[in-house]
Amino acid sequence: MPKLPVHPRHTPRYPSHDPARRCLAGLALAAACGLSGCGVIDSARIWFPQASGLEAVNPRLYVEPAMTAEQRQELQRQIEQGRAVVAAFYGELTSQPYVVACLTSACDHRFGSYGQPAAAYGDMAIRLSYRGRVAPLIAHEWSHAELYRRAGGWWHARQIPRWFDEGVAVVVADEPRHSEDNWRAIQGRGLPTPTLDELRSFSDWGTALRRYGETSGDVPDNLRRVYTTAGHEVRGFLRCTGPEGVQAVLDAVRAGATFDQAYSGARAACVD
Numbered sequence: 001m002p003k004l005p006v007h008p009r010h011t012p013r014y015p016s017h018d019p020a021r022r023c024l025a026g027l028a029l030a031a032a033c034g035l036s037g038c039g040v041i042d043s044a045r046i047w048f049p050q051a052s053g054l055e056a057v058n059p060r061l062y063v064e065p066a067m068t069a070e071q072r073q074e075l076q077r078q079i080e081q082g083r084a085v086v087a088a089f090y091g092e093l094t095s096q097p098y099v100v101a102c103l104t105s106a107c108d109h110r111f112g113s114y115g116q117p118a119a120a121y122g123d124m125a126i127r128l129s130y131r132g133r134v135a136p137l138i139a140h141e142w143s144h145a146e147l148y149r150r151a152g153g154w155w156h157a158r159q160i161p162r163w164f165d166e167g168v169a170v171v172v173a174d175e176p177r178h179s180e181d182n183w184r185a186i187q188g189r190g191l192p193t194p195t196l197d198e199l200r201s202f203s204d205w206g207t208a209l210r211r212y213g214e215t216s217g218d219v220p221d222n223l224r225r226v227y228t229t230a231g232h233e234v235r236g237f238l239r240c241t242g243p244e245g246v247q248a249v250l251d252a253v254r255a256g257a258t259f260d261q262a263y264s265g266a267r268a269a270c271v272d
């Protein structure tokens with residue numbers, strides 16, 4: 001996939017370890033997510049991983065102390081692979097989230113998990129459960145962080161519909177369970193799929209996951225209709241605009257356009 005040009009106003013930087021900034025980011029994200037459908041905000045501990053019993057492998061990786069040296073090395077390899085996938089899509093990374101990695105479900109719950117293998121917290125942090133320590137899931141969550149930062153932070157990112165954010169993450173991570181082959185299988189079976197209007201808010205997204213049975217690991221034949229629908233829409237958009245289309249949308253949103261204006265403007269600038 002062609003790379004986006006370097007975007008000079010985004011300066012890569014290390015995540016802040018300033019507790020006040022972490023709190024503000026957490027509160028802002030909590031306000032954005034509400035209490036349903038997000039599932040990543042319940043615990044403020046994510047902002048203070050060491051105070052919550054984790055060990056710092058380095059300033060951007062915190063793990064449960066029981067994690068072995070081999071597990072830590074493998075995790076770092078997976079993080080690097082996931083990071084590289086997102087960098088290849090955008091051309092460069094502007095976000096540097098730190099990673100909080102659990103081994104046990106008790107640790108997952110302590111950091112606010114409701115069973116998701118992985119979650120992103122704005123552009124500040126990514127939480128991984130035992131099942132989430134693989135490059136595609138890390139790439140998916142890092143895509144959320146990168147999009148959040150390129151959109152200009154919470155104030156702008158809050159109006160980006162879930163289907164776009166998740167659709168870009170699905171395309172970037174390129175997981176088979178959200179592929180175009182999956183979309184064709186869903187269509188071939190005549191299975192109902194959500195409309196984009198059903199997938200705008202965090203609450204919408206959570207409702208759709210429940211309605212289409214995507215809340216657990218066991219989805220019949222792995223036909224995950226909600227994520228696959230989002231990926232299908234964004235793949236169609238990218239066929240028209242190229243990957244520069246994502247940056248065009250985010251630039252417009254950051255400059256004050258509504259998402260719908262930004263999205264239709266980017267589509268109008270290309271020939272379908």
Ligand SMILES: [Zn+2]
Nearest residue numbers: 140144166169
């Ligand atoms: Zn996601």
